[in-house]
Amino acid sequence: MKRILLIDDNPTAQEMLSRMVPRFGDGPWELDWADTYDKGLKKLTEGGYAVCLLDYRLDEGKDGLALLKAARAAGNTTPTIFLTAETDPALDEQALQAGAMDFLVKAEFTPRMLARSVRYARKMGDTLEQLRLLSIHDGLTGLKNRREFERLLTEEWQRCARFERPFALVVSDIDFFKRINDTYGHPAGDAVLKHVANLLSGQLRTVDHLARVGGEEFAIIMVETNLEDARLIMERLLVLLAASPCTLPDNGGTVNVTLSAGIALMPDDADTTQALFDAADKALYTAKRTGRNRVVT
Ligand code: GH3
Ligand code: MG
Numbered sequence: 215m216k217r218i219l220l221i222d223d224n225p226t227a228q229e230m231l232s233r234m235v236p237r238f239g240d241g242p243w244e245l246d247w248a249d250t251y252d253k254g255l256k257k258l259t260e261g262g263y264a265v266c267l268l269d270y271r272l273d274e275g276k277d278g279l280a281l282l283k284a285a286r287a288a289g290n291t292t293p294t295i296f297l298t299a300e301t302d303p304a305l306d307e308q309a310l311q312a313g314a315m316d317f318l319v320k321a322e323f324t325p326r327m328l329a330r331s332v333r334y335a336r337k338m339g340d341t342l343e344q345l346r347l348l349s350i351h352d353g354l355t356g357l358k359n360r361r362e363f364e365r366l367l368t369e370e371w372q373r374c375a376r377f378e379r380p381f382a383l384v385v386s387d388i389d390f391f392k393r394i395n396d397t398y399g400h401p402a403g404d405a406v407l408k409h410v411a412n413l414l415s416g417q418l419r420t421v422d423h424l425a426r427v428g429g430e431e432f433a434i435i436m437v438e439t440n441l442e443d444a445r446l447i448m449e450r451l452l453v454l455l456a457a458s459p460c461t462l463p464d465n466g467g468t469v470n471v472t473l474s475a476g477i478a479l480m481p482d483d484a485d486t487t488q489a490l491f492d493a494a495d496k497a498l499y500t501a502k503r504t505g506r507n508r509v510v511t
């Protein structure tokens with residue numbers, strides 16, 4: 215069942231749409247209705263809708279443009295079509311700028327036009343979502359990529375500064391990875407990267423952020439975690455990794471893999487995200503220099 219959310223203060227609009235929506239192709243479709251700004255914003259940001267149809271003038275002088283902007287600011291990406299009695303072309307442009315997929319004037323549209331607009335909005339919404347996912351993930355391991363990690367680090371930093379919550383930043387790097395590539399070939403190196411990525415993501419909490427930030431470098435944000443706990447978690451991971459040889463793609467042979475890690479703590483170790491990264495990197499370098507397969511804080 216695909217759901218459409220109609221946000222409109224006018225019951226007539228709800229009556230009209232509840233006749234049209236069930237007749238859309240590739241259904242079944244269900245229409246949900248919110249008749250105020252607050253209810254509409256709540257439902258939209260809770261999610262689960264294929265498309266949102268949004269009126270311009272809502273209750274208490276509030277409007278659909280402000281609602282869409284608020285929903286987008288909260289991270290909502292539901293494809294949204296304006297459906298309004300307003301005919302001002304400037305509004306049309308503002309709606310598109312705010313991320314609306316289309317702008318239909320109530321007195322002008324036909325059921326067929328609306329159905330087509332909804333179909334297009336869904337298709338475009340799916341495409342944008344695919345692009346968004348591609349842009350934040352690493353293709354080989356499926357982990358978050360460096361750009362997304364940097365965004366998350368800034369976000370976590372701000373949260374931490376506001377609520378005085380510590381978090382640990384871990385930067386880790388596979389030991390002698392070049393040797394694995396040179397000895398067994400590049401596909402084997404890729405298999406090792408996936409092996410390490412799977413092991414790390416299987417062991418961390420879902421609230422933590424794990425990313426591949428370089429060729430054979432993985433970074434982790436451990437939220438609400440102090441330095442000693444972060445160290446224990448990483449030491450446990452290193453022991454597990456050392457005890458879990460990676461199976462190689464071609465001959466089914468195995469190779470032992472180890473990891474070195476450096477950890478820095480926010481807010482103790484730095485006053486910018488870059489400085490925090492540098493502090494963790496420096497600790498990683500010490501781990502490498504003092505024998506590898508170890509954690510340095
Ligand atoms: P160290 O213990 O000091 O970290 O040594 P290392 O050999 O791991 O480090 P080095 O930086 O010398 O080598 C990293 C290698 O990672 C070199 C590069 O070719 C390889 N690499 C980077 N990205 C990929 C990838 O996507 N796949 C494969 N197979 N190899 C990669
Ligand atoms: Mg209205």
Ligand code: MG
Binds near residue numbers: 387390430
């Ligand atoms: Mg390395």
Ligand code: MG
Binds near residue numbers: 429
């Ligand atoms: Mg490296």
